[in-house]
Amino acid sequence: MLRPRIIPCLLIQDGGLVKTVRFKDSKYVGDPINAVKIFNEKEADELIVLDIDATVTDREPNYKQIAILAAECRMPLCYGGGIRTVGQAQKIIASGVEKVAISSAALENPQLVTQIANEIGRQSVVVVLDHKKRLLSKQHDVWTHNGKVNTKRNVLDVAKEMEALGAGEIVINSIDNDGRMKGYDLELLLQLRKTVNTPVTILGGAGSLEDMRAVISSCGVVGVAAGSFFVFKGPYRAVLISYPDITQKEKFVFSALHSTH
Structure with a gap:
């Protein structure tokens, strides 16, 4: 039975753990392996790890680091960054990763989604759609290459296409809201839930558990992912890895699912 998932998202740059604000101003926050160990102890539902420079620098996935992460990780792991071929996806899955995430490659070569799904299973294919609201418009455009290239395509249309091609999960990642800790774009998520039937994150x-509660209360069974919220503490953004304990999490999810919409 599907249930809401609360998912830390770790960004990797030059092998280290970083956080960004609106996809810029990356700040080094530590060793990703140490973060994984903490999330293991706190029994996180799932973990997303994204190498944010692999595609931009035209680099292959760092298979050595991926294998170390997979060996350490005791929760389902989704890895993305630099994946352009079926062979690369297979190699990552073979190292112990449960899901592969593709973004730019899915837009440039949509059939890659189908090809990877056919080889490793639809449930293991995640398409990440980085989006930004168009000025003076309600449309959210999909951007690629770490928020540097605007495809000028509506994120809802692209999500529907990716589902049809074989994506087992769609992640919508807001460039406008990245790192700002001021709440999710609930309106867009509600529209997406009406557009696709696959799991959505x-x-x-x-910026708070209340932001996550609002998502689950409004949209039901979805994935709620966060970066800054799980690695920063307080107004001065001191680095502190955190995650709700199991009792707090279960109580929180139950109350969110049974709250009045």
């Missing part, structure tokens, strides 16, 4: 904007 929202990323970008979490």
Whole structure:
């Protein structure tokens, strides 16, 4: 039975753990392996790890680091960054990773989604859609290459296409809200839930458990992912890895699912 998932998202740059604000100003926050160990102890539902420079620098996935992460990780792991071929996806899955995430490659070569799904299973294919609201418009455009290239395509249309091609999960990642910790784009998520039937995860904007509660209360069974919220503490953004304990999490999810919409 599907249930809401609360998912830390770790960004990797030059092998280290970083956090960004609106996809810029990356700040080094530590060793990703240490973060994984803490999330293991706190029994996180799932973990997303994204190498944010692999595609931009035209680099292959760091298979050595991926294998170390997979060996350490005791929860389902989704890895993305630099994946452009079926062979690369297979190699990552073979190292112990449960899901592979693709973004730019899915837009440039949509059939890659189908090809990877056919080889490793639809449930293991995640398409991440980085989006930004168009000025003076309600449309959210999909951007690629770490928020540097605007495809000028509506994120809802692209999500529907990716589902049809074989994506087992869609992650919508807000460039506008990234690192700002001021809440998720609930309106867009509600529209997406009406557009696709595959599992959906929202990323970008979490600043509190109440922000996550609002998502689950409004949208039901979705993935709620966050970066800054799980690695920073307080107004001065001191680095402190955190995650709700199991009792707090279960109580929180139950109350969110049974609250009045």
